[in-house]
Amino acid sequence: MSRRADPSNGDSASASLDDASLDDASPDAVPAGRPVPEAGELVLVVGGAGRVGTRLVTTLRSMGVATRVMTRDPSSAASAALRALGAEIVRGDVTDDDPARMDAAVAGCTRVVACFGAQRISKPSDALFLFDEARGPGATDERHPAAVNHRGVARLAEACARAGTVRRFVRVTGMSAGYPPFDFVAVALNAALSMTIRWQRLGEAATRALKEADPPVEYAVVRPGNLLEGPRPDGSVVVIGYGGARVPAGKVSRDDVAECVLSATFAANAANATVGVAGKAAPSGGVAAEMSWDPARGMHYRTVALADEVFEGEDVHSMMAQVREDEDTLEPQTYEPYVAAFFALLAGVGALVSCGVARLAKTVVGWALGAA
Numbered sequence: 001m002s003r004r005a006d007p008s009n010g011d012s013a014s015a016s017l018d019d020a021s022l023d024d025a026s027p028d029a030v031p032a033g034r035p036v037p038e039a040g041e042l043v044l045v046v047g048g049a050g051r052v053g054t055r056l057v058t059t060l061r062s063m064g065v066a067t068r069v070m071t072r073d074p075s076s077a078a079s080a081a082l083r084a085l086g087a088e089i090v091r092g093d094v095t096d097d098d099p100a101r102m103d104a105a106v107a108g109c110t111r112v113v114a115c116f117g118a119q120r121i122s123k124p125s126d127a128l129f130l131f132d133e134a135r136g137p138g139a140t141d142e143r144h145p146a147a148v149n150h151r152g153v154a155r156l157a158e159a160c161a162r163a164g165t166v167r168r169f170v171r172v173t174g175m176s177a178g179y180p181p182f183d184f185v186a187v188a189l190n191a192a193l194s195m196t197i198r199w200q201r202l203g204e205a206a207t208r209a210l211k212e213a214d215p216p217v218e219y220a221v222v223r224p225g226n227l228l229e230g231p232r233p234d235g236s237v238v239v240i241g242y243g244g245a246r247v248p249a250g251k252v253s254r255d256d257v258a259e260c261v262l263s264a265t266f267a268a269n270a271a272n273a274t275v276g277v278a279g280k281a282a283p284s285g286g287v288a289a290e291m292s293w294d295p296a297r298g299m300h301y302r303t304v305a306l307a308d309e310v311f312e313g314e315d316v317h318s319m320m321a322q323v324r325e326d327e328d329t330l331e332p333q334t335y336e337p338y339v340a341a342f343f344a345l346l347a348g349v350g351a352l353v354s355c356g357v358a359r360l361a362k363t364v365v366g367w368a369l370g371a372a
Contacts, residue, residue, distance in 0.1 A: 031259055033317030035266035037065050043265065044109040046070045046094065046156060047116030048087070049078035051229070052172065055258035056113065061085040070105045094152030095142040102159040111265050112160050114207075115172040118148035120194040127343050130195075130336050138194070145199040149173075153203035161213040168218040170265050171207040172257075173200045175225045175249055175276055181335040185249075190339045198335045204274075205330050211272055218271040220264040225278030226251040232279065232314075239278045241310035242323040247276035248288040248306075256316055263320035272325045280312060 043060055047053045048069030060067045061082075069082055070092040079089045092105045094116065106112060120143065129136030138146030153171060160166040177200040179186040190197050210217040225247070232238070232253040240260065241247040260277045264270045284306070292302045306312070311319040 031315070031317060033315060033321065034063070034259075035263055035317070037063065037266050041111060041266075042066045042068065042109045043111045043113065044068045044070060044106060045113045045115065046092070046105075047114065048082060049073070049076060050115060052224075052227075052254050052257055052261065053113075053115045054078060054082065055254055056115065056261055057082050057087050058085060059258060059262055061087060068105070068109065094156055095147050096155075099155070099159065099162075102155055103162060106156075106159045106163045106166065109163065109166055111168050111170070112156065112166055113170045113172070113261060113265055114153060114156055115261065116148065116152075117173075117200075118143055118145045119196060120144055122192055122194050126194060127340075130340055130343075138199075145194050145196045149196070149199040150202040150206070154206035157206050157210055160217055161210060164215070166217055168220060168265065168271065169207060169210055170220045170222065170261060171204060172222045172224065172261060173204055175223045175247065175278060177201050177204060177223055178244070178246070178274075178276065181333045182338050186335070187338045187342050190335050191342050195335060195339070198333070201330070201333060205332075208272075208326075208330055220270050220272070221274040222257070222261050222264050223247075223274065223276045224252055224257045224260075225249045225276075227257065228253045228279070231255055233281070235282055237280050237283050237312045237314055238316055238319070239276075239280050239310065239312045240316070240319040240323070241276045241307065242273055243309050243326055244274075244328045245276070245307040245309035247278050247310055248280065248284075250278040250280050252277055252279035259316040260320060263317050267317075267320060267323075269321060269325075270323050273323050274326050275320070275323055277316075283312060286312070 043065055045053050045057050045060075045067060048057045048067075049071045053069070057067055057069055067086075068088040068090060069079070070090050071079055072091070072093050073079065074089045074091050083089050090105050092101055094102070096102065120141075123137075126137060133139065133146070138144045141147060157169055160169045176186055176189055176197050179197070181187070186197050204221050207219045207221060210219050226249065228251045230253065232255065238252060238256050239247055239250065256279070257277060260275060264273070264275060286306050287303050288306055289301045289303055292300060311322060313319055
């Protein structure tokens with residue numbers, strides 16, 4: 001592969017699929033180069049009843065890997081479908097303060113995948129607590145991104161460290177978790193979605209901290225771009241990058257994300273690595289367009305070469321085989337001043353629009369009265 005383009009209680013977790021079900025699998029549905037799990041693996045998928053999680057669990061069971069799913073609702077139709085595949089379903093919630101329940105879900109597992117998340121539309125009152133998180137909604141609302149994407153991930157990571165059997169913890173976040181705090185996309189998402197990137201990044205920091213646990217636990221972080229529900233569109237490619245490399249954002253099929261997470265879970269080279277995965281409508285030839293500004297031309301797009309750590313192609317696992325361990329540190333980021341400035345800008349624009357509407361209304365009323 002080239003640098004930027006590749007060539008193309010039967011509910012028990014230990015229950016395996018029968019030979020007939022494995023033989024019936026379509027060859028076209030099995031991507032080449034998948035990592036081969038060792039015997040005796042037990043994988044816990046937290047959020048396994050979600051859309052990416054379901055794909056991952058289905059793949060794990062098709063490979064004969066013992067799989068446990070932690071979900072808030074074991075009675076759901078999604079849970080029933082996974083149970084029918086032979087996955088063990090356990091009730092659990094990452095916002096639960098009782099560590100015993102989390103420990104029970106993690107007990108005996110060798111790999112843990114966290115592919116859950118929370119989103120919340122910001123409320124106008126949130127701006128009052130932008131610099132006072134202790135009294136804000138994130139401190140009391142258990143469905144808030146702060147409670148789920150940060151504190152919940154930290155609880156799960158701590159349970160992995162206590163278990164003594166977990167070899168790798170995989171966290172699925174989002175592409176924007178790697179953006180600088182002043183990036184317009186990061187600012188807009190934080191403003192609209194309750195500082196979501198801040199909480200995702202803090203969750204990633206808790207994930208990376210496992211490397212320093214005693215004994216150490218490997219980590220992997222997968223950051224998908226915008227998600228597509230259906231299969232990869234014809235003619236499109238997958239873009240994968242690792243470390244601090246900027247991956248051009250683009251819509252990516254959940255199928256490809258699940259394959260990326262599978263590789264991050266088992267591939268030896270993905271230990272302690274951060275991977276971005278996105279899609280592109282057509283091969284780019286190793287270049288990308290990015291927005292730039294200069295005094296002569298103003299705001300414009302320019303063509304830049306993809307970083308050495310970024311690949312594009314159709315074979316997810318071939319590209320994932322090129323991933324290497326993180327060399328950077330996940331530095332703390334300060335997002336609040338940029339979001340506050342964005343709110344102030346919106347308030348200023350709103351005030352100008354209101355003044356304009358008021359003047360227009362005054363003019364129209366004056367004209368109407370004069371005409372009368």
